[in-house]
Amino acid sequence: MPELPEVETVMRGLQVRLEGRVLRRAVARRPDLRWPLPAGLAERLVGARVAGFRRRGKYILMRLDSGWSVLLHLGMSGRMVLTPVTAAGGVNSVTLHEHLELETDDGWRVGFVDPRRFGSVDLVETTREDAHRLLAGLGPEPLDEAFSIAVLTAALAGKHAPIKAALLDQKVVAGLGNIYVSEALFRAGISPQRLARSVPGARAKRLVPAIKQTLQDAIAAGGSSLRDYVQPDGALGYFQHAWKVYGREGEPCPGCPGAPACDGVRRIVQSGRSTFYCPRTQR
Secondary structure, eight states: OOOHHHHHHHHHHHHHHHTTOBEEEEEEOSSBSSSBOOTTHHHHHTTOBEEEEEEETTEEEEEETTSEEEEEEOTTTOEEEEEEOOOTTOOOOOOTTEEEEEEETTSEEEEEEOTTOOOEEEEEEGGGGGGSTTTTTOOOOTTSTTOOHHHHHHHHTTOOSBHHHHHHOTTTSSSOOHHHHHHHHHHHTOOTTSBGGGOTTHHHHHHHHHHHHHHHHHHHTTOOOOTTOOOTTSOOOOGGGGOSSTTOTTSOOTTOOOTTTOOOOEEEEETTEEEEEOTTTOO
8 A cells, every 4th residue: 555655756746737727627437436436526626726735644635726625545556647638639548447537727637546446535625624534533744843752652652552553553643554664663773563652762762753764765765666556657666675674574684794693684474464674673
């Protein structure tokens, strides 16, 4: 599933081409994805001007001048595809599994492609975005100043779950997923098996900046390309080449002297998800 850096990258790609433009055409090719699409969605989009964009956790909000926002979630395999509209007389090809198509007044086309249909599209009043059922329970944005050592400490207090599981809880912090939690815990030198309640204090002082820096580095690299994820212009993100531990089971841990002191990156399964870490440096 695309995580915060991938969603942020997709949003920025859409922003460049859509912000300030009028949607002159909209086509919904099915009545539902994960949930039913809003009634009359296409008709409500045509003629609206895109006023701006916002990301909340793993959700994209496309704000319209009509006072409504289009809420987008990419699900497990969803992606947005941006292409120029074919010249007059030509035919725009429809990408396989493209369920929603938008066209701007300056000749750009965006398609929401989602083979597994775990993504979602909804409409919400812009002034009530944070009250939407999918956003209301989200925790703080990890890149905001409001996400501080004190905030994380309060969220982890009394939690008996492993810190890896706690950070994947979107009520604790919004937007984190399996890849970037593993990478941030490595940077902070914290074992993914450590109980969350034991992290507040010196470890939290390391973890908060590690989360922020990991996400910032990933966004700068355009995200990580896994399976279906690509940027809206078709380019691949390349942060996966900078992974320290994720997906590197058995490889030497960065900064470790090697065997016998350290046998390399270890993989364990937590809550059905693969976790990668250095058993020597993460405590």
